Amino acid sequence: EAQVTQNPRYLITVTGKKLTVTCSQNMNHEYMSWYRQDPGLGLRQIYYSMNVEVTDKGDVPEGYKVSRKEKRNFPLILESPSPNQTSLYFCASRSGSTGELFFGEGSRLTVL
Amino acid sequence: QKEVEQDPGPLSVPEGAIVSLNCTYSNSAFQYFMWYRQYSRKGPELLMYTYSSGNKEDGRFTAQVDKSSKYISLFIRDSQPSDSATYLCATEGGGGTYKYIFGTGTRLKVLA
Numbered sequence: 001e002a003q004v005t006q007n008p009r010y011l012i013t014v015t016g017k018k019l020t021v022t023c024s025q026n027m028n029h030e031y032m033s034w035y036r037q038d039p040g041l042g043l044r045q046i047y048y049s050m051n052v053e054v055t056d057k058g059d060v061p062e063g064y065k066v067s068r069k070e071k072r073n074f075p076l077i078l079e080s081p082s083p084n085q086t087s088l089y090f091c092a093s094r095s096g097s098t099g100e101l102f103f104g105e106g107s108r109l110t111v112l
Numbered sequence: 113q114k115e116v117e118q119d120p121g122p123l124s125v126p127e128g129a130i131v132s133l134n135c136t137y138s139n140s141a142f143q144y145f146m147w148y149r150q151y152s153r154k155g156p157e158l159l160m161y162t163y164s165s166g167n168k169e170d171g172r173f174t175a176q177v178d179k180s181s182k183y184i185s186l187f188i189r190d191s192q193p194s195d196s197a198t199y200l201c202a203t204e205g206g207g208g209t210y211k212y213i214f215g216t217g218t219r220l221k222v223l224a
Contacts, residue, residue: 004155031210033212042200042216044214058211090156094210101158103157105153105154105155106155
């Protein structure tokens with residue numbers, strides 16, 4: 001089954017404790033991206049990657065890092081999480097043939 | 113001014129009603145327009161994808177783009193309780209960057 005898998009789905013952590021949210025897709029898509037979704041603000045792009053070893057900032061990159069060492073994986077790293085990073089995070093990959101974005105099920109992060 | 117504006121709702125309608133969901137956008141260069149549906153605790157999934165102006169129909173759903181007024185619409189005929197979800201309009205910025213800009217979403221509830 002074609003899918004984007006994120007882990008963990010739910011996480012509560014404390015300020016300053018580094019964490020990584022993993023994302024993996026099995027559709028051989030070149031383009032992957034991370035979004036955060038907040039009430040009243042909608043989906044905002046954090047980082048995106050056009051291909052392996054190619055990443056770039058989206059609209060709200062501050063406080064986040066990403067890496068793309070393999071085509072299927074695109075982890076999101078919060079080096080020193082802060083409470084304003086409490087949010088619902090989505091990873092997505094893009095079909096090169098149709099332009100459709102496929103989203104993961106989301107990772108709800110709470111930073112205390 | 114946000115690049116894509118969408119009324120957040122919530123919108124409650126009786127089963128069988130025709131639903132009209134709308135968005136406006138600011139950049140006349142946008143060419144690709146999408147509607148995503150997001151059920152509670154799930155990631156968004158593509159519902160409709162249109163290019164430039166005109167209508168596109170898929171079963172009970174019709175997407176309409178009016179580039180002259182920068183207005184995009186989604187019509188749902190014979191609405192069902194299973195249509196209860198948040199609907200996100202989106203556009204792709206073009207230019208090969210695959211930058212997707214999302215509206216904040218309209219929450220729809222169809223009452224049985």
